[in-house]
Amino acid sequence: MKKLNVGMIGGGFMGKAHSLAYAGMPMFFWPAPAIPHRHTVVDVTEELAKDAAARLGFDNYSTDWREVINNPEIDIIDIVTPNNTHAEIAIAAAKAGKHIICEKPLALGAEQAKEMLEAVKASGVKHAVAFNYRRTPAVALAKKYIEEGRIGKILSFRGTYLQDWSADPNSPLSWRFQKKIAGSGALGDIGTHVVDFARYLVGEITDVNAMTKTWISERPVQTGGIDKLGTVKNGGEDVVKASVDVDDEVITMVKFENGAMGTIEATRNAWGRNNFLTFEIHGEKGSLAFNYERRDELQVCFADDPSDAKGFRTVYTGPATPYGEGLWPIPALGIGYGETKIIETYDLFKAITEDTEFSPNFEDGYVIEKIADAILESAEKGQWVNLEKATVDVK
């Protein structure tokens, strides 16, 4: 069976998730499109890179991502580094003719994303952005219902992504709170997942009207090097603080090309919400509701159910729903974060071996950057911003 060699740039939280997916994908989807081989992992120091290779099951390690990109044995470059490094790596990888999967958000803004898209278009490689949540089987099931017309024309979409890991003012100022590295705050970090849901399930967004807030204006400087997502507190008397220059919370109204309307909200300051990535969609013939915190379930209500037995059904995904052929043999054995990445890897490897387009790809990543830029512009100006059809102006 064909094997594809992966060079992974970065060995943190996302590196772990992707590595599990490379190892597990063929166990779930068999015959696999190709076997992922963990060839080389890159981290910033020799020590970290060596450790990552041992931990994540890579055969080799390196501290020089350019070397890896140019290694002829490598088929796929997997970019799981902070946002500000995505563009440089991806463009170089494209030039080197490697297929690319890049963590989200794609770039620090639309301009940068456009360059990345141009690069992959020019080289003809496959390109993917890791908005993995849309691969939750329950979200794929929602897509199936919508495509089959089972909830009718969509009227409205409400999406949220609420977390609380930065609600504590003593949680450290990681790179996620610094504009030059992260691009934006809650918007780019988590809000873009909701934008991806909106585009995937409803359609193209044409206009946005937003508000943003930075609730905690300065945070303790992080002393350790690793992104701890706020779980390590750096408070105390003599802590050094620095400014936060990204949004803690964003709320936006959106209009869709097909006439639907909606709201998108994201915050990392919502006490008690952990990974509360939700949507509710109302259609002319039914409704859908999803909450990633209970990700095995999709709620669906069909308008034409008998009036004495109408109501939201709690459908547990499993063998009878999308990706069911590969996943666990009984619903609610349980989809975890790992499984969403396994599915993503499966679809990526299928796209590569079958030479089809992966979705979401850099085009989607670019459009999402345009939308994110428009959201920030709208919040600043206090008015609607039109996206001039937020699609791709790159051939």
Added chain:
Amino acid sequence: MKKLNVGMIGGGFMGKAHSLAYAGMPMFFWPAPAIPHRHTVVDVTEELAKDAAARLGFDNYSTDWREVINNPEIDIIDIVTPNNTHAEIAIAAAKAGKHIICEKPLALGAEQAKEMLEAVKASGVKHAVAFNYRRTPAVALAKKYIEEGRIGKILSFRGTYLQDWSADPNSPLSWRFQKKIAGSGALGDIGTHVVDFARYLVGEITDVNAMTKTWISERPVQTGGIDKLGTVKNGGEDVVKASVDVDDEVITMVKFENGAMGTIEATRNAWGRNNFLTFEIHGEKGSLAFNYERRDELQVCFADDPSDAKGFRTVYTGPATPYGEGLWPIPALGIGYGETKIIETYDLFKAITEDTEFSPNFEDGYVIEKIADAILESAEKGQWVNLEKATVDVK
């Protein structure tokens, strides 16, 4: 024990709810501030009025509301008629020196509401608007937490009111779909309850930015006289249809005087949502979540809970929470719609006998009308509308 005579104008769904409250209030809150006496009920025909009196337990009936208003035996006028009649009746009742409770929304717009407020201010009577949902014990408990500082400074508010009784295009064109009678659609009918929650729990609203949609532009003309809320379908080959000129759905962003921000959404076209009146509030020290469909429960998360036992608590209201002294002796015996009205009646009678202000009163009703007007204006103009401090310009 003191008795207060009620003259109730209207004998429909709301008349039933209020009548149950008059009968039941002293059973729950004892000693009662005063005993409500169902003196006279008014309906449009002799037959309807007579029937209403028998059904709702009134001693007398009438078809002439002016006569009832001027009856010196009557202490309180209860207005449970369609929205377009509120102003005339209330102003007359105020002039006649009667205390007034008026169903929501108070008026067809801010201008009319202002006149009503001026009238009650001039006469010195007690005035109440029946936003009863804030009297759900779980909502009162949320208010208590907030006032006691238990969730800290409020950052954001998200409120929705979703129903589905008009999602079917064949549900009849009742008065609720006609601007001249209802003033607005989902906004006035149900959205104003969310506005009431927002002001009650968070504070004054200063700016709004909205979208509205009329999803179903015409509906079958209703043949019967009674408001059936869409449960009677009038479809068929030869049905006569007429235009809907109010909103089916409204989405608005809001800014609060205290710096909080939020969204308010209301629709009657959300399949599967019945009386989905919800809020979620994030504060610096905790979060609250409420859904009227499960109205015995308030969800609260406290930031300072131990890290291995932190999460939303599902608190069932009962003897230990607001109004618990009067309600059922065990939590979850069950709060229904009736109980919310019983509490409202209790607070109204207390305000009258103790000569204090009832809240929400016509001032609140007026401010809510200003906000509703601003929401419609914002939706039309596609921009933020400032409320010039949405408080009362009536002395």
Added chain:
Amino acid sequence: MKKLNVGMIGGGFMGKAHSLAYAGMPMFFWPAPAIPHRHTVVDVTEELAKDAAARLGFDNYSTDWREVINNPEIDIIDIVTPNNTHAEIAIAAAKAGKHIICEKPLALGAEQAKEMLEAVKASGVKHAVAFNYRRTPAVALAKKYIEEGRIGKILSFRGTYLQDWSADPNSPLSWRFQKKIAGSGALGDIGTHVVDFARYLVGEITDVNAMTKTWISERPVQTGGIDKLGTVKNGGEDVVKASVDVDDEVITMVKFENGAMGTIEATRNAWGRNNFLTFEIHGEKGSLAFNYERRDELQVCFADDPSDAKGFRTVYTGPATPYGEGLWPIPALGIGYGETKIIETYDLFKAITEDTEFSPNFEDGYVIEKIADAILESAEKGQWVNLEKATVDVK
């Protein structure tokens, strides 16, 4: 319209619930079978009785229940006194030719219940036992599904009634903890509601096999006279304690005549459970689940739903479900404890005016006592007890 005069014996928590139902029933169900007239209420002292009349809206009061029973104006005797007084009052009322509604459990045991049944059979009056929970619309909907064969032959039933008001060892020793007054503990007080559900929904019980426990063997003697259900604590240094001689918790396995099997559990020592009266029923063609704490909802799963949209539906009761013609016009406006009693009153008045049998009546109450006795016998002996077909041996 016909009027039926009620004499109510007892003015406590249950008296309040019944009084609200008498006042409210015609407001919901119109034309009413007959108008309930609150004629006379009885309590133990003149002061209490007078107060009850004012509070509950009765025209008259008395301290002598025999006098009321023999008052020719009275049509219905409503018994809402502690369990040990039911038999004497009911038998006297039957002899006086009055229709009777008696709170549950019917008696202190099967023997006493049999005498009560014989009395009402002899006199030909209507007789009802107030297992009101089966009148929750969602429970009536479950019955409808079962009768229409929509979940097929029933395989198993699991019912629980969990509360926590007596989990605190300092909650007072009310009459509910004294065998001579209450008959039994959690079993009679709340477990019998589950037995009523089991018989109502599944069928006759033939065998039981039980365990009981008294977790808290002594409690503070109650100083006030009123049953406070544990919400008033009597703890402290010098508190006088006395023995509890009833069960705090009961678990029983049951076999049904139709081959189904199940469990019934009841406890008042389950921290965090308030009025957690639940059932889950599995049939050959579907399943049902209900939790009174969320009583507007019935969960139902149909086996023949499409495999990609199968799951429990959350059906909110309303206009399209049983009793919907009388209740609130939108689902989830809200069923409270009051509404269950209003429906019970409606069905009782219909039985009286239409001369049909009310269910559950004294036959059911007697059978439930037999089952309760068998449960206690089983727990004591540690073995299955057969009920020799737990039906009625009274002609």
Added chain:
Amino acid sequence: MKKLNVGMIGGGFMGKAHSLAYAGMPMFFWPAPAIPHRHTVVDVTEELAKDAAARLGFDNYSTDWREVINNPEIDIIDIVTPNNTHAEIAIAAAKAGKHIICEKPLALGAEQAKEMLEAVKASGVKHAVAFNYRRTPAVALAKKYIEEGRIGKILSFRGTYLQDWSADPNSPLSWRFQKKIAGSGALGDIGTHVVDFARYLVGEITDVNAMTKTWISERPVQTGGIDKLGTVKNGGEDVVKASVDVDDEVITMVKFENGAMGTIEATRNAWGRNNFLTFEIHGEKGSLAFNYERRDELQVCFADDPSDAKGFRTVYTGPATPYGEGLWPIPALGIGYGETKIIETYDLFKAITEDTEFSPNFEDGYVIEKIADAILESAEKGQWVNLEKATVDVK
């Protein structure tokens, strides 16, 4: 870093789960106790075995499990075959001095389990039974609360395991319905997981009193070789059926050594329940509730919470709860079935490298077999069966 070579006997559903765990464990728990190396996988034919090796990432494959057991390179034998083969393989592996992890239930009955236990005791190897559900972080958190006394002395336990994959009479007669292969039905297959919860969380079981039912007495003979858990239907006109000789459903009452009491229920015929593995535990100071279908969450109620903020907390497991150091950095990123197996592997490898006892081991597996045997005996005899202290009589 130390490496341990695994020989896995069996390549089906469970083989997949274990293989994912071997690959993923070091990614989560680092430094790992030792690196699992997938050395050899065994299946019944050369074709299946070769396929399994490629799919599951093993270096070698074999059709001869004895050969693998005797391979000196192998450190650990992993038994993921049907129940009737466990004993022979495990005893041979013990004699060969290999550490053993065996899928549950350990054996076809207590007698066989005893022999297995004797074998591992004699050889001194580490031994584990794969009751993986107790490694769900939320279950481990429940254990932590209990051990820290946070819910006080335990009064009662209610556990269920409900599935619906065999509710359809046309689901095939896999080995799971044949006594000679499976030992028992729902009891051994899933009920034993609940028994494991009961012993893990509450303590030793001393007495059982049970009922069992075989609802569907014959099923279509399975034509394919692979266990499809009922998802492939074999119905049709000319289907060949054969008898089911195991239980479809089991209900048992249990008594614990420490005075607690409870119920355990298991069925694979509960429409709409997928992997509904639940427990509810009431203690003197609090309560716990868990449902594996929502496995990221543990419900806990503390009796000493303030009376106006008391209720079940929904705690999402994550960095602050057991195993949080290794799992995902934010709660609700999501625990799936894979993660439970990764944790199990971690604890097994730790036990091996640190020379401590793994729990649950063959002693536990043996005790659970004794309990299962007692449950079947009780159901047959219709009476309580005492377990003579269900602990281990093997030195």
